[in-house]
Amino acid sequence: MPLINSALSAGLDVTSAVELKANQEPPFVYNGQFPRHHGFIISPEEAAGMLRADPRNGEVVLPFLIGSEMLTKGAPQRWVIDFQKRDQFEARTYEMPFDHVRTFVLPHVTTLAEKEKTKTGKDAGQDQQWLKTWWQHFRCRKELIDRITERPRYIACSEVTKRPIFCFVDSGIRPDHTLEAFVLADDYSFGIIQSDLHWIWFRVRCSRLKGDFRYTPRSVFDTFPWPQHPTENQIANVAKAAVGLRTIRCELTEKLKYSLRNLYRTLEQPGDNPLREAHAHLELRRPRRIRHAG
Template structure:
């Protein structure tokens, strides 16, 4: 088979290679990344499959191996990673406000000015009870201090009568949000949002409950991003739906999440837009097997703290946010001593995480490697330029300071094995993680009639 290199990813793998491997087929030869010989700038995978009892030599990227999995790894299983109970209620997506009329924002010409918000609070201090700092992925990634510049009116899950106890604020929402809501369609979700026009489109009550006891939480952008970068934010914020939020406040958590170990997992199982990552907590976090006793590991805490504080000070000194900082981090022509030190601290953090797993045999050496290749001209030179021509202008090549493919695949295969091991342990313990309501409870007997299950479901607005 000749296919795009996504054949070993997501649903394509699940319905193709996985089915073959689990139904009498054997992958006996695979080349994962082969540049197409024609004019098209395409990377393909070349895979040979045998149906039946294969007795010959297996080869993966030119190396003799004992096994080639559906992931095109030399070890590990073929199954999708399981959702782990240990990670339940530790990841959330931000709220969908659905109406910029809720916000006070000086950056939008048609927004309510922040000066007006301040005037309303001075006029009636009660208004401050329903106004909160509001932040999204763009501010987190672009500001050197992750500073928000917007505020939002939040009536929570109040009735209209309760919301009208804040007449100044309900007036703003009624004027700026209600007219747009009334233009929505006629499906169940739209009808609910039109009826409850003073409420956000989706209020994440579970998120607010989970972060309430904490001073800070870990967040990352879940929109299309070139890099995975985590930072701490005050738990008193309202987080937009462009952010994934984790009620984790320790540097140990940051150390693991920011490490290349977690990045490898997230990049492989996330959705993507072009070559950018979309971090989806259900795929990237809920299935991720953390090392044992990571919460109390002093080495992880120290490594994470040193990296985080150094990076924070570096961004302030250079007046650069996360995106600009990691652009320099992954630039092969960047030799600034401060960036070199950041790379060294990242390697130290990776080493601490690998040690926590007990994987002392995995090297942490990195090199500047292309995520994919579009042209051959510069790639064959001894000192390739990080840029290439595109339409008469300079376009940055997709360099990344990362592990080689062999280390990448070895770590990913071990994480997959560990995920299945943890999942089996949770099953033996009588617990199964799932999505949505009832997460972490024992499964009901499969003798229950499907009709009864449907009849007993609660009437949830907007959900058929």
């Protein structure tokens, strides 16, 4: 098991890196939800109306965060109706949300299923299967939702990005499929995920989409060599530096009226920069040697 030191660079050949069981069992990274139809998505005003009509609707009507809004707005700008794996009879008890989905989603799914059957001549297929549970998202990511709701927050990054921007997201917010969700809630894990080491590993192990980096959990996270046996002092120092980094980001975005994307663009220019200093401080606190099988 060779040691990888802190000099890891984008020029290093890591093609032989293997998937690590500790990173996979259970999985820590999931692609977000894929409703597959805009009828599940509602405006904040529509959501407010449903919540006023029956506070219980809050169990299936939740804020919905997409990748671009995390980078530019910093908060969800839309809501989603999400029945998860509830059967139709239970879903019907949420009257307004169910009626909305029945009106806007069911006709679309029915059409898809009919077209699929006509095209294939078969009674089976993904769209015909979806019709059986049309009130549910095409991919509701039950395992992800079950796991993040057990925690106060989770880490997210835009699935496709140019810059190393990771954020904590409240567990009451549903992640869209343009986000990768990390089922990690502690500041130490955030510090490692936000570190230069992880960003470089991301860049050399990921796939590309139109020149941007695309986070692919299997090739990036599942092979990522976490620091082995960090001391309590190291964990505390990384966690403290991670909190400091997020504090600086918050202060700068509020002071400058910048989005996170625009704030990180300033790192592409020379000169003193509190954000650069915060990242450098995090790197100084990160355990310097890691062990990786591969």
